[in-house]
Amino acid sequence: MDKPFAITLDPGSSLANHTGSWRTSRPVYVDRLPPCNKQCPAGEDIQGWLFHAESGNYESAWRHLTKDNPFPAIMGRVCYHSCEGACNRGQIDEPVGINSVERFLGDEALKRGWKLTAPTAESGKHVLIVGAGPSGMSAAYHLRRLGHRVTVHEAGPLLGGMMRFGIPKYRLPRDVLEAEMQRVVELGVHVQLNSKVENILDTMQDGKFDAAFLAVGAHIGKRATIPAGDAAKIIDAISLLRSMEGEDQPMLGRRVVVYGGGNTAIDVARTAKRMGAEPLIVYRRTREKMPAHDFEVEEALQEGIMVKWLSTIKQADESSLTIEKMALDSKGFPQPTGEFETIEADSLVLALGQDVDLGLLEGVPGLQVSDGVVQVGSNMMTGHPGIFAGGDMVPAERNVTVGIGHGKAAAKHIDAWLRSEEYVAPVKHDTAAFENLNTWYYTDAPKTVRPMLDIIRRQSTFDEVQGGLDESTALFEARRCLSCGNCFECDNCYGVCPDNAVIKLGPGKRFQFNYDYCKGCGMCVAECPCGAIKMEAEEI
């Protein structure tokens, strides 16, 4: 070809110049573990299901969520949502209302009749589950999804365990509880109600079970040695709450004293209030030391429940109690002061904690019990091979979510054990710390507040106290999520690369680096809002 004056070469593209060779470190896309996920006792992928909710795809969000936890509507009401305490957004304005969105998804599923995914193949193995509380039903769900035959033996007449016979309905309406329980049963889980297991080894043998998961909870109310007159009416909190589910509701009288400072004490007092009584909580320490969650104490106080702090009960009689005032010592322990007082009381409810009924485990070789709870390994197996346990009966925090987490973990280990294998959990990603975020890119957005029932109805009915979010507020709340450590396709990396070395793969497919041209400037890492890219030293 004839070239113009002074031109000797054909024009070429700079694509021939692979500037990637300049690089001393390279960006790589990562998925970091968001603090909410890390915190969730049920191991939910919170950021993951929020991602779907953010685009208004609630069914995908619900399906993603229920891979880990089949009970979002229950969670959205009774879970203590420690995830929100860990949420990175808390350091910007307020944590994301994870729990409210979860409830919205749970309720949406019930409204729309979404079903859980049934197993595709049967394993031929048969697993026994003892106790239809959250832990047992969670294990049933996960084992069933893994294709195992599952039979649940439940001593009581209904499903739900302490969620049915403990947690009052003004916090957890029974239709919600029943619907989420039944959805698990519909997967083909066999349930035998009113069938208490007396001896685990016998039951396993009779039913030819290959493994068992125990989740019998902690149902025996702890007693305090209070000298009492013959006519004094003393009941334990758990029996009282259980009888609320039955036909004949207990006769408590007008002046009901509740002894204890945990969530159970609060629930009993709030229940008594709704039955027309005037409850008084007596607790030996101060409000700050109360084991009950602060929001529950607050709600109880709003409803007009009285509390006597720093007091112990010395003597119970037919219509009065003798109380001794306490004072905190330098270590924060309550010490008696010798000052006494008499208060009127028609009944006394003890809410001092619960013990586990270990009757069914007598004579099981290898099994270890200490401090009244059954010891399990990290695989949730007791000292007796093939018998696993979880929930309130093992050493751990006692709440619904922990129980559900145990059920899930146990199911994975049982599944592996049935195949004579060992389940190895995938390695956890590094945590997405607040420092990994570039918060410039997020707009301020205050947390959405859930509506509360008016106070009169709260004092006189068992209607649900806390309302849910509607679709627009749930969407807003979901979109407050910063997507910590996981790409949410904001296109920043694609936009800020001065070398066009980021390839956009299209919706849902994320991005890829073109290492032929990436010079390793690190701008994408610095400008990724959520910390989903990291720099790695190049081997030179």
Next chain:
Amino acid sequence: MSFQPLHFYQTGTFTVGNRLLAEEDRTVQAEIGRTNSLNSGHRACQGCGEALGARFAIDAAMNAARGRLIAANATGCLEVFSTPYPETSWQIPWIHSLFGNTAAVATGIAAAIKVKKQKGEMGDVRVVAQGGDGGTTDIGFGCLSGMFERNDDVLYICYDNGGYMNTGVQRSSATPPAARTATTMPVGPEPGNAFGQGKFLPAIAMAHEIPYVATATVAGLHDLEYKVTKAMGMRGARYIHILVPCPLGWGAASQDTIKLARLAKETGIFPVFEAERGEVTGVLKIRRQQPVEEYLKLQKRYAHLFGKTPAVETIARLQAAADKNIRKYGLLDQEAN
């Protein structure tokens, strides 16, 4: 306010795109099919703000002109790193002018197009001239002023990195006070560049009362694209001045380029505004105000201010200049988010 910020809770309109934003609210840069006017393989330094700013601006101009665009490019970093003979990174019709005459070359192209259009020999094609601050505020200033004064139909874009960078970081008339360059060493009673009279070209352009003048930074992509698009929708002489941090000349980490541009805007050191026919019509408000130190201390060209005895007075003078911008352009606003 030069564009309406969207209160999109997750990221607002600050990110480049976002799967949840409506297509029309995403930037040109978010598109898979963007022009990539300045393609990979160019020889700009790691983290080059100018390479980034040029792609941002020219892609937006290409988008606005539906692909019918010619660019004239002054000598300078941008030309040197994009077109070492015989390679080019440009994916648009592009011509290299002398250092000082790119405005005149663009004027000529625009005139030729006008004639050809009149003769019916071609359809409409738009013209952009571009250069660094050396080719614009120093060497090319005469041609540029002429282009303004004649109101030639050219959009001139200046990428301001405050010096002659590829020749070894020498001072230009856009080098800020106190900054160290190879020709303004941190020695003597007034170390670094002198506090002169300053030469803020956007203000000079405004004095010509041309149809449109705007400033922008590589940290505000939505704003930058909005301004280029708006300018492309107008005829006559238009001028956009884009602050493009230079890791090499400023002595900054390569990943801090956008952060520095953001800080220049958030401190008030670089006012971001637009003006029509000599009057300011909109400013981009400061969202999270910062003291000038936050901007200065990331750059080695100001290291001498933060020695054993910090140069408090000099820093105060730089702060005063930023404060003056804030007052003059009304950069602070309660409602800014």
